[in-house]
Amino acid sequence: MYSFKNDYSEGAHPRILQALLDTNLIQEEGYGEDRFSRQAAELLRERMGCHDADIHFLPGGTQTNFTAIAAFLRPHEAVIAADTGHVCVHETGAVEATGHKVIAVAGREGKLTPSAIREVLDFHTDEHMVRPRLVYISNSTEIGTIYSRAELEDLSRFCRDNELYLYIDGARLGSALTARGNDLSLEAIAQLTDAFYIGGTKNGALIGEALVICRPQLKEDFRFVMKQRGAMLAKGRLLGLQFLELFRDDLFFALASHANRMAELLRAGLAAAGYRFLTDSPSNQIFPILPNSLIARLEQKYGFYVWSRVDAQHSCIRLVTSWATTEEAVRAFLADAVQPGA
Amino acid sequence: MYSFKNDYSEGAHPRILQALLDTNLIQEEGYGEDRFSRQAAELLRERMGCHDADIHFLPGGTQTNFTAIAAFLRPHEAVIAADTGHVCVHETGAVEATGHKVIAVAGREGKLTPSAIREVLDFHTDEHMVRPRLVYISNSTEIGTIYSRAELEDLSRFCRDNELYLYIDGARLGSALTARGNDLSLEAIAQLTDAFYIGGTKNGALIGEALVICRPQLKEDFRFVMKQRGAMLAKGRLLGLQFLELFRDDLFFALASHANRMAELLRAGLAAAGYRFLTDSPSNQIFPILPNSLIARLEQKYGFYVWSRVDAQHSCIRLVTSWATTEEAVRAFLADAVQPGA
């Protein structure tokens, strides 16, 4: 049984483990004040050309989202997110547990637009309603799509004009930035947003996300809130070291590119066989629509999620690739999926 | 500069890293539903002779404490803790951030007694005050002392008689259970408490704590609250695997014993040189009282915290040993601390 269920089915890229081995007995300060974390932060700042950004390493994505939101917002301020956004549906109300409402709006292919946000602002007119304050987007999105530079610039301008913070959940930012058609970069993202995180867990790390805070007023006392929300690991070195390894050369991008390439192989193979897709996804998640009979057969050999029902005979499935996905597995899957008579 | 600052200055015990290497490319389910986590939980249940305990693996201690408390208590219910307790002073109000008051009472050598708790109960008489509901203790305590079986039995009986939950923060439970004079065991703790956690981070793991929920009514829906509080890692395997390695033989206890042995060496050496101690600590944290001039000299070669001022000429320092502390470093420290003329 080979799994295409997600991009965190395996451990870590071997270079990450090797770095852990190499540094294991070096004594370091705790709580993110170790040299690895400091070096990794410095490296990232250079990469982004953003020398005054604050960078913090947190264990996971849900925790990064709610810790940032808890730190950034006052009690009556709310988050705007696409209805497919991770904070809306897959974090067990983590943001609400910090006291903040998440306003879900219908996304366009999983993405938010200024006009959708404008509607929310127009509706929230006085103190009987929350004040929308932070726009949460994911790149790549939960359904595999990516933001173009023009789209992000539009959002950024709109947010600045309307006193909104723009925040990117970058759980799969590596895949987005190496996707077919992408024209964004870390530099551009650092310039266009107020904060975002670079996902490690889903791109080769054991665990770890790097939160980048660009807007000065959001930086103050962030480590207090991190500690309060359980996001400050005693062995913070574990997080910093991994990001050091991922970014000391192009490993982070190389791993994401591999994942995208495997997804593209799957997509091309299924498309060639005549199958359609829920979205045009250029990243490491694809959503082909297959006959239910075929799905049932594939489920005996492969792990994946059935995403949604399409019609009486067809469903959409989600296939996720990662740095660890082998071309061999992809080809086997395609052979099983597109074989004559399937 | 050799550090006795804490027991999380190094990475992980080599066997832990080896286990990560050995299993790295095995595909597993996410979010703690992997086989390693299931096996580790089963192993722990057997070890404790407690076959219906629920066991969850969480990244860190602060997070385990507040996630458990948030899951166990209703909004008006409060925690009772010793004023030296970690939840009182070193978690940046993490418990309060979940809405619950922590009532600090003066501990006796860092420990709570039924009579101290009784005073709190007598004071809280009606709905204008919180309802004390969970008794939080640490073993070993924040100042290195440990609970005897008789003490824990007294607390347990008192709590059951007064409808209080008894919870142990076991960040250093390994050290406590292998300390000189200890007469408690995992089995006994599972029988006498409602919930407790077994600390991995401070005893050889990269990260990870194993929360054991013994009382049936506290088990329901715990994974929902874990997820909500950011404590459910996508690669939960990382936590389960480490506990599997720590408990598949006696590694957990062997590592703690080593740490205790190193602390005992330090303690004996300093005592022989005539120094006194803040507490009689049999575990891996000791608190010698040294002349300030000596402290200043030692600080040039060793890392440690100055714990408190004792008098104009003396201060108390904290020395912490771990699975990684070398006997060589201990002997060097002693040589520097007790040398003639010091």
Next chain:
Amino acid sequence: MYSFKNDYSEGAHPRILQALLDTNLIQEEGYGEDRFSRQAAELLRERMGCHDADIHFLPGGTQTNFTAIAAFLRPHEAVIAADTGHVCVHETGAVEATGHKVIAVAGREGKLTPSAIREVLDFHTDEHMVRPRLVYISNSTEIGTIYSRAELEDLSRFCRDNELYLYIDGARLGSALTARGNDLSLEAIAQLTDAFYIGGTKNGALIGEALVICRPQLKEDFRFVMKQRGAMLAKGRLLGLQFLELFRDDLFFALASHANRMAELLRAGLAAAGYRFLTDSPSNQIFPILPNSLIARLEQKYGFYVWSRVDAQHSCIRLVTSWATTEEAVRAFLADAVQPGA
């Protein structure tokens, strides 16, 4: 300028003020333990034929909603409400500020149906999502409609079958229970729900809502949560006394009937003039659709809210009547609204 803006534009019904005068210097216990509150609770229990209900008096509606929800739910449990529900849009995220998500679903004329709730349940399948637990409905609804007995029975059965609590926001329950076509009673509501409140503020009281908790398991320690959420007034007598006056005879229902009668006069007059309505509302809020030019003219003499834009020439306005609305004001409004040439 006569206001049809809401049902809380005036003070209190004169009998309420007289009761305050009559009892003013009687010394009573504080915090709702006065004799008036006890008598009012007893009276309400009799009226509802529900002798073991717990009844608490709270100052306002938003506070009653979030205090009840905070007391009833565990941290990961969520509220289901119609998207027009007061808790969704007009309480500044008060429920979220207690940590709970409110799941908004499209209502049918402001009302929830079992099938809409079923969809929510089907979507929330595991611990990565909140657990829907409390169904919040308003009667009358925020757009003036009311629940029939059959509708409430369906919801009640559905909730019991699915381990959901059914809660009614009764800010305008008086109006609902005396509306044209209503076939519900306080008795029926007490039998069919787990908790609900009877609104005083919008039906002749100065302030005050009576929360009725029918389901035994929701009663425990409620006064602790009331106090914690600021809902326990030192002079609780002020609340109890008003409900005593409202329910010692039929004043509560008489006031609501008057408000409904005034609304019906408005409705009939506007309908006779050919105007349509946003909803068929039998209660004290009506939503006529008028030409913008007429609205502009009416705004010079009357206070009311413009509810929504209908087309380029027409908008919907909200007219609210109360125990204090005079027939004279209604006739004047109609004369201005339906005059020839309008």
Next chain:
Amino acid sequence: MYSFKNDYSEGAHPRILQALLDTNLIQEEGYGEDRFSRQAAELLRERMGCHDADIHFLPGGTQTNFTAIAAFLRPHEAVIAADTGHVCVHETGAVEATGHKVIAVAGREGKLTPSAIREVLDFHTDEHMVRPRLVYISNSTEIGTIYSRAELEDLSRFCRDNELYLYIDGARLGSALTARGNDLSLEAIAQLTDAFYIGGTKNGALIGEALVICRPQLKEDFRFVMKQRGAMLAKGRLLGLQFLELFRDDLFFALASHANRMAELLRAGLAAAGYRFLTDSPSNQIFPILPNSLIARLEQKYGFYVWSRVDAQHSCIRLVTSWATTEEAVRAFLADAVQPGA
């Protein structure tokens, strides 16, 4: 049975009720935007010589405290209060329920001093602990003492030097400002603090407290947080009108003076009979120490709280007077308390 239990045993001063009667049918805006509230705020600003203060009217004291604290603090910021402070012990953890820790320090006669606060600041050194940010004091205190101008100036200077907000719980501010020996005024308090509230409930109003926000940075969006915390009444006129009546002449001070005079009569009479007191209280709460046998006898004719046990034969009781306390009742009590053979 005559009650000296508290200062909220009766309804409201007759002039308050008359004002309610006189204005009852005037239509006004809801939610504190009525003319009475606006006039009362303007009047208070004039009284305080503080023309840019923001003034909000809230229903009760606990709610005012936690709403202000929730609005003023970031998540990791904490409150410092005397261990006798109302927020510490008698609000069922209301502040903690908004997520903030309350740090209790031993008070001196119920009062805080700069040196006590300094100790807290010195202890809280880094992000592993909360950041103390708001100093909460009560005037008069919970044990009847009052702050002198010099004491408040010291606290004010200390707070400004240390970036702390200074907040006064003025539930009994009227009594404090008219107490024997008082040298503070509303003007002085407005200059020396960042925010405070003027208590109505315990000084002749039915309900209501006036929160005064002096520091500009604490004003922003306060009404959002008020609404979110249930503190914004639909009939806000009820609150504004009462403060208008209390401050349109000197009624507020006259009522408090009366209460103090009654307390002084009690104090002088008991002192003349040789009884001692727990504190030297010049305000409307006194704490005489009486023989238990006398207390038992008095309890048959008078209501009051037994405050604390003093020795085997004596206890301290609390006697509270109010605007409604009659001299006749005071003399009767004294006659019973100091009669020969008592």
